[in-house]
Amino acid sequence: MSKQKISNWGGYPVVESEIIKMNHPGTFSGKRGDTIARGLGRSYGDSSLAETIVDVTGIDRFLAFDDETGVLRCEAGVSFATILEFFVPKGWFLPVTPGTKFITVGGAIASDVHGKNHHKEVCFGNWVSEMKILLASGETVLCSPTEKSDLFYATIGGMGLTGIILEAEFALKKIETSFIKQEALPAENLDTVMRLFDESKEFTYSVAWIDCLAKGKNLGKSILFRGEHANLIDIKDTPFANTPLFYHNKGMLGVPFNFPSGSLNSLTIKLFNGFYYMMNKMKGSGITHLDPFFYPLDAIANWNRIYGKKGFLQYQFVLPLSNSRDGMREVLQAIAVEGRGSFLAVLKLFGKQESMISFPQEGYTLALDFPIMPGLLKFLTKLDEIVLKHGGRFYFTKDSRLDPDTFKKGYPRLAEFLEIKKKYDPDGVFSSRQSKRLELT
């Protein structure tokens, strides 16, 4: 087998790996200590990179659907885009979705992804009732909250380290239309946006975009978007009244090549953020299709390439609720002072979540993008300190640079997770570049 260069969404790091395409569930021959499953590579860093990568996207069949309860069973390589394409027209939507639909069901479970409804509906894993997993021994097992529950809960958020998810069963959510009633509320600073989040707790969806370059009394200037699925009655006077479940996988506007590194300097970001702020301030409320509401970036395929060849880093952390205000302020100040604006800065209030190894916990989370430039790593280390000082933690699926200690501090149940991994993978077949870097395997 020949090796291939490969990287995930951030374009960094790039590794040379042997890629095994899993076409037939149950066939796999990984190398000890260096094998990891990979979905659509929408994690940003090295979570799904290893010497041997098992590409699971080829197993992508729907296996059963109950149109009474909405419970869907499918193979792990099925993408969210495919689920939407076939189920939105039938009146069903994903229970939880991240900001891109180009991820697999396996990836959604392994990262235990969250969406704009975390405060009400938790993570994707919360909706999973059963999984079929291929273990390191080659054995295929079923697990659920009642059967091999240790494996089940360690696999949710377990970043592929317990085995390869082959199948999963989870509930879809009934919708009357494919439209969203959206409100966009401008907030002049951090206090206002946090107040808006509090006031929006009853909304199913909420998220805010922050202008990271705003300083002083405007620190944390942002727009909060909140929304609900529109019912038939909400769209009866719109042009969509006769096509309430309209869904179309339209062709995307691609970014065909890498921009020169540095094309995204702080001026561009300023313009972009300013423009976005303006646009949405004017837009206010209205009915919008679920695609632009949930996946604004998917409309531009390969938008990650605007960061140029060197790629970029995502940085996402969550702070406990009690420290969120002070912590966020400190982080935003540090960013504004540096003038190292992030193209995208997304703020969200998480609800409560009990989990072993999943990222979310009650409090505010901030996700930032930084183009890779000299001095960035040093700057991020400074942010790490602020986050740790406030008792925060980091998201595996976005990380490609943290050191083991910084990472581990945020996850009190890590030891328990590693015990279960050891039980189901005693020889340590599964590990990623990330799990090695973080000294988990």
Add this chain to the structure above:
Amino acid sequence: MKNCLIIGAGSDVAKALAVEFAKEGFNLQLAGRNVEDIGKTAADLQIRYGIKVETLYLDVLKFDTHPDFFNNLNPKPEVVVAAAGLLGDQKVTERDQSATLRVINTNFTGIVSLLNEFANYFENQGSGSIIGISSVAGDRGRMKNYIYGAAKAGFTAYLSGLRQRLSRKGVEVLSVQPGFINTKMLQGVETPKPLTAEPEQVAKMIYNGFRSKKHVIYTPGYWRVIMFIVRSIPERIFVKLDL
């Protein structure tokens, strides 16, 4: 609603072709050995396209079961696709009689035994379509895979004769001559990337060939040219080549 039967439905090309037929509203009968896996494909197509899909056990090598397999089919399909095939290991087939027979019987004798049933039925009825997936390997025997190639050559000749017999009776026969396809058949075999097609691409070509009532298609079309050249090489030169 028309029915399409696929023989060897576990094949990667067959799976992709099933999607093409399903999209056009055909009901499907998926036949093969690995009924558990085929059952999953059936569930998927049912959920996606809202068509009826039946899973049937069939082993091409079990000749004596073929008449019953045909008789039990209900309804009888309007279209039959023969996708089952076995490449085998050339080096092994050179020395092991049972391996040789397995390759020949899977690609040729077994398929012929099955297709004869449908040919007669379609002839009587005055309608129907047969799609046979052969291979460019049958266009000229090469030392790398001539047992497989010989079986496919036999199958290609069979389809050609069948077409001549049935085309005057309102029955269509399509011969498909694929080049390299990125399927499990070629797992572990190194093939030139630019000449290796994806099963989905080949499936679309087969469906279009069927729709436009073609007789013989190469998938992709450039294989017609490649094989014309390969066939034109004089034998005294050919014997020295490592092609």
